[in-house]
Amino acid sequence: QVQLVESGGGLVQAGGSLRLSCAASGRTLNDYTMGWFRQAPGKEREFVAAVRWTVGATYYADSVKGRFTISRDNAKNTVYLQTNSLKPEDTAVYYCAAGRLIVDVTIAGPYNAWGQGTHVTVSS
Secondary structure, X not given: OOEEEEEOOEEEEOOOOEEEEEEEEOOOOOOEEEEEEEEOOOOOOEEEEEEEOOOOOEEEOOOOOOOEEEEEEOOOOEEEEEEOOXXXXXXXXXXXXXXXXXXXXXXXXXXXXXXXXXXXXXXX
């Protein structure tokens, strides 16, 4: 079973940047898909970005495309989410997720490991 721990959240002004990290332990991530989701107060959890660990293919929600970048460090078993040009509507708890045999990376259900979340607050 994969254990995930996120870090890097915080308070930032609009236009600023944060780099979120998700450290994985428990097993290697070959054949895993790593995803970032977020949940704002009163809203449902939504897909942000994902990466296929083995091949490195990346996917983004339209709302973050061009502003956020997902990457991975094989040696550190860590996935990152670089968030740039942050907007107040990016305010949410950001969750890292892992799963195997993920077909549609945007759907949360098939991911079977989740971190505790890290808070991102963007002030206007």
